[in-house]
Each structure stands twice: as C-alpha cells, then as structure tokens.
Amino acid sequence: MAYRYITQVVLVGTRVLGRAFAEAYKQASASSQYARAQAKAGNGSVSGRTSINTGMTLDEACKILNVKPPQNGQANMEEVMERFKRLFDNNDPKKGGSFYLQSKILRARERIEAEVKPAMEKAAQEAEVKEGWNPKLYKDR
Structure with a gap:
C-alpha cells in the first residue's frame, strides 16, 4: 500500500515541477522577445x-x-x-x-x-x- 502513496507523490511532484518549468520558459521567452522588440523599436536614434x-x-x-x-x-x-x-x-x-x-x-x-x-x-x-x-x-x- 505504501508504494501507491509514494508513486502518487512522485507523479504529482513531477507534474508540478514540469508545469513550473514550462511556465518559467514561457516567461523567459516572452521577456527576451520583448527586449528584442524594444531594441528594434524607436525612431532610429x-x-x-x-x-x-x-x-x-x-x-x-x-x-x-x-x-x-x-x-x-x-x-x-x-x-x-x-x-x-x-x-x-x-x-x-x-x-x-x-x-x-x-x-x-x-x-x-x-x-x-x-x-x-x-x-x-x-x-x-x-x-x-x-x-x-x-x-x-x-x-x-
């Protein structure tokens, strides 16, 4: 019975960490795209x-x-x-x-x-x- 609880904890933990990494990647990607857009934007000066x-x-x-x-x-x-x-x-x-x-x-x-x-x-x-x-x-x- 204990193996079931351990397996569930591992699966839930993996799922939570996976979602956190995916969200962090999305934010980093959006941030770099914003920085590139700001670098290109402007009136030439x-x-x-x-x-x-x-x-x-x-x-x-x-x-x-x-x-x-x-x-x-x-x-x-x-x-x-x-x-x-x-x-x-x-x-x-x-x-x-x-x-x-x-x-x-x-x-x-x-x-x-x-x-x-x-x-x-x-x-x-x-x-x-x-x-x-x-x-x-x-x-x-």
Whole structure:
C-alpha cells in the first residue's frame, strides 16, 4: 500500500515541477522577445535607449563621465578617455576607491564608444577610399 502513496507523490511532484518549468520558459521567452522588440523599436536614434551590452543609457554614461553627448555619432573621444582614466584611477580600490564605481565608469566609456564606433568606422572607410588602398609592406632582413 505504501508504494501507491509514494508513486502518487512522485507523479504529482513531477507534474508540478514540469508545469513550473514550462511556465518559467514561457516567461523567459516572452521577456527576451520583448527586449528584442524594444531594441528594434524607436525612431532610429539609440541615444535614449539602454544598450543591451552595458545596461546603461547614453545620457547616463555622459553624466557619469561628465561629457557632452555625441552629436551625429561624433564625440570628443580624447576628452572621454581623459575623464575615464582620471575617474578610473581615482576610484582604484587599492587607493580606497570603489570597485562598483570603477565598473560604472568602465561601462559608461564602453557605452559612449559603442555609440560613436559606427561613425568612426564609416569615417575611416571613407578616408581609405579617398586615399586609395595603401598596403603595408614588410621586408625580410
């Protein structure tokens, strides 16, 4: 008689866990579809949206590094790097700083670079087209 109760407990438990996993999968799938739809939505500008990689908006990144937001994909990357290096070094945990703040500063720099990178690549491509293909030749000694 005990085997019947044990079998029923196992079957009911399996059924409950199966339904829970199925529901969790449905929610995860819906969440990822929503995130993809939000990433594709918008009016072509990515400045107000959160980057999927860094989890930070462009405005937040600019406020952290205290720089102006990129205009038309153009930003003063020298100023960004200068501010990044100064803030990153000042928040070194060995000097009594915060690892959390260091990581926020790093993510802010990465977010701004992600915003500016396509425009920089396009400008480099156009410059190469203007100059023509100039391969680097290495001679053996």
